[in-house]
Amino acid sequence: METITFHSYRGGVGKTVLSVNTAVQLALLGKKVCLVDFDLRAPSHQSLFISSTFSMSPTAKSFTGFLVGDHEPQSVINSTDKENFYCVFSDIEIFQQKESKVRTKLTQHGEGRILAKLFEFVRYCNTQKFDFLIFDCMPGVTYRSLDALIVSDKIMVVTRPVKSEISGLRLVISECYSKLEGAEIFSIMNQVENIKDLVHPPNPLDVNFAKVNVLGITKCLEESSVPIPLLHSFPRVPFVTERIYVLDEKNHPFTVEIETFCNKLLQK
Ligand SMILES: Nc1ncnc2c1ncn2[C@@H]1O[C@H](COP(=O)(O)OP(=O)(O)O)[C@@H](O)[C@H]1O
Ligand SMILES: [Mg+2]
Incomplete structure (x- = not known):
């Protein structure tokens, strides 16, 4: 089994859309x-899977509850109508309770107890003969994002080629990735401007900005x-929303990109 975490410095870069579609596509290719x-x-x-054409009824307990010791690993995994595809949801309520002990457990270092639970979950998934365990991680440098990176075999660092991402990428490289041992780290540049899709001719200034930002991210990765x-x-891709394109729209340009990405991933 291979454990893969999608991580980024900031939110809104595409971790969820990419990890969900990748996971479902790998299942469509016959992987568990x-x-x-x-x-x-x-x-x-949870809202994504329930509102999409994916047919499932979530009966499993939350992963958040598993992490704090309330549930067994086998009780948090939802099966779906796709034979090879299983999903695990987290529980927002706990994070909204600002003063709760459980929230403190989840956000603090806690002598590595949450990390130990993550390793327990990875071991359980191994016994269930999963081919891939995929974590759609929280962004930034937090105890929990570090935990997910530590248990991973592969890390997908998602970035967008915008100026503000470059300093953030430098920070996660020095604070997280450079300290990890054993994981293979790859980057994904997402939401790269595609001039051929534009209806109005772009301002040459914007085209130049876009190019400079792609070069900036590339240089930052090269100097890592x-x-x-x-x-x-x-x-x-215009109008990419929170949907499962690989199921809903076989010929959508985003589906085609995910298929190409999964083929690359399987060759690694
Ligand atoms: N390649 C893309 N083209 C167009 N929109 C995208 C693309 N990737 C992500 N998005 C959109 O960007 C927004 C943020 O994506 P999301 O996956 O929720 O980010 P994250 O999980 O990193 O916070 C969503 O509205 C998503 O539909
Ligand atoms: Mg997300």
């Missing part, structure tokens, strides 16, 4: 996949103290 919504502060998978090869660049 478990996808975990590990954005504990802002989980979104740990190797972070670029695995795939996803163009900004």
